[in-house]
Amino acid sequence: MQIAFDNSYARLPDRFFAALAPTPVRSPSLIKVNEDLARDLGLDPSTLTTPEGVAILAGNQVPEGAAPLAQAYAGHQFGGWVPQLGDGRAVLLGEVIDRKGIRRDIQLKGSGPTPFSRRGDGRAWLGPVLREYIVSEAMHALGIPTTRALAAVETGEEVHRERVLPGAVLTRVASSHIRVGTFQFFAARGDEDALKVLTDHVIARHYPDAETPLDLLAAVVAAQARLIAKWMGVGFIHGVMNTDNMSIAGETIDYGPCAFMDAYHPDRVFSSIDRMGRYAYRKQPEIAVWNLAQFATALLPIMGMAHKEAIEVATRVIEGFADLFGAAWEAEFAAKLGLAQTEEEDVALTYDLLMRMAKGKADFTRVFRTLSGDTPEGARAEFTDPTQFDAWLPRWQARTMAEGRVARMQAANPAFIPRNHRVEEAIAAAVSGDYAPFERLTTVLARPYDDQPDHAELMAAPAPEEVVQATFCGT
Numbered sequence: 289m290q291i292a293f294d295n296s297y298a299r300l301p302d303r304f305f306a307a308l309a310p311t312p313v314r315s316p317s318l319i320k321v322n323e324d325l326a327r328d329l330g331l332d333p334s335t336l337t338t339p340e341g342v343a344i345l346a347g348n349q350v351p352e353g354a355a356p357l358a359q360a361y362a363g364h365q366f367g368g369w370v371p372q373l374g375d376g377r378a379v380l381l382g383e384v385i386d387r388k389g390i391r392r393d394i395q396l397k398g399s400g401p402t403p404f405s406r407r408g409d410g411r412a413w414l415g416p417v418l419r420e421y422i423v424s425e426a427m428h429a430l431g432i433p434t435t436r437a438l439a440a441v442e443t444g445e446e447v448h449r450e451r452v453l454p455g456a457v458l459t460r461v462a463s464s465h466i467r468v469g470t471f472q473f474f475a476a477r478g479d480e481d482a483l484k485v486l487t488d489h490v491i492a493r494h495y496p497d498a499e500t501p502l503d504l505l506a507a508v509v510a511a512q513a514r515l516i517a518k519w520m521g522v523g524f525i526h527g528v529m530n531t532d533n534m535s536i537a538g539e540t541i542d543y544g545p546c547a548f549m550d551a552y553h554p555d556r557v558f559s560s561i562d563r564m565g566r567y568a569y570r571k572q573p574e575i576a577v578w579n580l581a582q583f584a585t586a587l588l589p590i591m592g593m594a595h596k597e598a599i600e601v602a603t604r605v606i607e608g609f610a611d612l613f614g615a616a617w618e619a620e621f622a623a624k625l626g627l628a629q630t631e632e633e634d635v636a637l638t639y640d641l642l643m644r645m646a647k648g649k650a651d652f653t654r655v656f657r658t659l660s661g662d663t664p665e666g667a668r669a670e671f672t673d674p675t676q677f678d679a680w681l682p683r684w685q686a687r688t689m690a691e692g693r694v695a696r697m698q699a700a701n702p703a704f705i706p707r708n709h710r711v712e713e714a715i716a717a718a719v720s721g722d723y724a725p726f727e728r729l730t731t732v733l734a735r736p737y738d739d740q741p742d743h744a745e746l747m748a749a750p751a752p753e754e755v756v757q758a759t760f761c762g763t
Contacts, residue, residue, distance in 0.1 A: 289335045289344065291351050293382035296391070296493070297464075298355035300485060305357040310347025310379045311400025311410065313455065315444025318342050319418075319723065320730070322425065322438050325461060329386050329394075329438070336439060345439045345459050347379065347399040354382040358402035362476055363469030363532025364582060366566055371476050373469060373532050374404025377412060380465060391493060393465050394438065397458040413453035414442065415715045416761075418726055420458055420543040422714065426706045426733040427540055432518045433511075434540040435462040454719060463539055466490060468583045469532030475586035483590050494537050501587045506605050509580055511538025513609050516576045517616035520569070521624060522705065523549035523652040527559035527759060529567045529575045531582050545759040548705045550749050552645040552652040558708070560758040573617075577609050623700035624656050625684065626693040637683055644676040651749040653705050660697035670749075702736035703747055708756035710746060 297305070321341075323333035335341050343349035350356055358375035365373075378397045386392050397420075398412025421437040428434050443455035466486070474482040491498045495507040515538050519526065526533070527545035535541040545559035554570035562568075567575060584602040591598040621638045622630045645655055648671035658666030664681055671677045706729065714725040732743045740746075750756070 289338070289340050289351060291353060291382075291394075292330065292384055293351075293353035293355070294385060294391070295353075295355040295382045296489070297359070297380065297383065297393075298357055300489060301482065303360070303479075303482060304486070305359050305380075306374075306403045307355070307357045308379065308402060309350050309356045310381075310396050312348040313346050313443035313445050313457070316342050316346030316348060316457075317442045317444065318345070319440040319442060319456070319718075320421070320727070321345075322436070325436055325438050328388075329384055329392060329461065331384075342441060344381075345396070346441045346443060346457055347396050351381070356381055358404055359465055359470065360404065360473055361467050361469035361532055362473040363467070363530050364472075364579075365530045365532070366562070366564075370532075372404065372473070374473075375402055375465075376405040376408050377402070377410040378460075378465075390463065393460075393462045395460045395462065395465060397460050398443075398455065399457055409447070411443075411445075411447045411455050412458065413447040413449060414456040414718060415453070416544070417456040417458040418715050418718055419546075419711055420460070422711055422726070422729055422733065423543045423546055423706050424460075424540070425730060426736065427524070429734050429736050430518075430522055430702060430705075432522070432524075432540060433515055433538055435460050435535075437461070462535070462541065463537040464490075464493060464535070465541070466536045467532050467541070468534045468536065468579055468586075469530075470536070471583060471586040472531060475589065478589075480589050483586070487587070487590060490536055501591050502601060502605065505580075505584055505587055505602060506608070508536055508538065508583060509605055509609050510612055512576050512580060513612035514538070514616050515540065516573050517613055517620050519572060520617060521620035521700075522702065523552065523569070525549065525556060525558055525567070525569050526572065527557075527562060527567055528761065529572065529579065531579045534576075534579045534583075536583075544761040547708050547756070547759050549652045550707065550755065551649045552642065552655070553649075554642070554646060558756070558759040560760050573609075573613050576613075577606060580609060581606050620700075624697065626660070626688045626697040626700075628692075628696065631687075634687070637680075637687065641680055641684070644671070644680055648672050648674075648676045650677075653702060654747070654749060656701040657698075657703050657747075660694060660701050662694060699737060703739060704732055704736045704743070706733055707746070707750065708759065709750040709754040712756055 321336045326333040356379045360374045379399045380395045401410035438459040438461050445455040447453050447455040498504045533542040547558035555568050557565045557568045588598045650670040655667050655670045668674045668677045717725045
């Protein structure tokens, strides 16, 4: 099978990575190939389903032209500094130029131990692989920058976690896998030459209009402001916003204990390891700023100015996140409320609705989607105390009498999201050998803004006994 690799990261100095091949598995079998993505990458989907294709997706065969490696990086995890992390269970096979001329990484996740595994087995069990496949592809369909899933395979091997579980490998595609933590890795070592090389590489790959490290910082700040606003607009909670999980390319990366809210509350946390609520829904913009400040700190030595001056100019760039995020957030929620043109009081109108949703334990996705209809009765029914909604409704109606509101809102408010209980159902069924719920979910979530009456039950909020209270990292 021919893949036209062009491996720019592998051409960087040796200290950027560890070169190694994936560890073969016993008996790989294909779960799914993302045919549309394969074609976007210039690949023939049918070749990926052949024995040779499955062997490549499982890590049993290294394709010609690949330059497999595990990337080095560091990071702050829940605020605590870890000087060396790196790809502990992933191998970057190489890079391809897609049909739009964009360079894309192809990485195997769960492909065995690397020098960065820290005594781990380097494997993934089936659940996290399916979760990332489902959620990352749903995010793409929602129009949110994200890594994507090209394929998933079972390994035919067992993975030992709290119990014995089936192993799997995910083939992940990204604009790159370079993280804030990649810069931190070299900054912590005082390796200014590596920082300069990495900065030049990232500018050439992602931000060609940037000319300096300060320009790069500004571009990444703007990209993250847009990204986090989009997360907020769909009720997405990343769950583990460590600096090693923040992509320099501005994509959502590393779907561990992620979740979409059902009932809205700004302090909602799902991650089982986020015991202090550091990465709660409402804190995500604040944490993005914290992470970006660590990125700025890593760049200070190569900004070409006195240390004090570098701190001052970098601080101004970081402080600019608030306005960039605020504008993006206002645009997201104006669209969700059907406001063609925003006015000064619209932010207060939005926050008032969200406050009432929190008090009324209203489902985030269903309120906005049903509000998109011809009548507001569906949204009213989502509140445990409908009078909370009734008090807000006339103010919104006075702002949205314009023609075309329904179509505009339905294009901004998904009918379908990867609800936590449905994802868990799909995983549980797959562990038992039934992939039908997984296939159905991925098919429906590929068209999240469309009414799909045959799948209406996938729109429903969970019954009390179905509510998922915690999600898990899966490593």
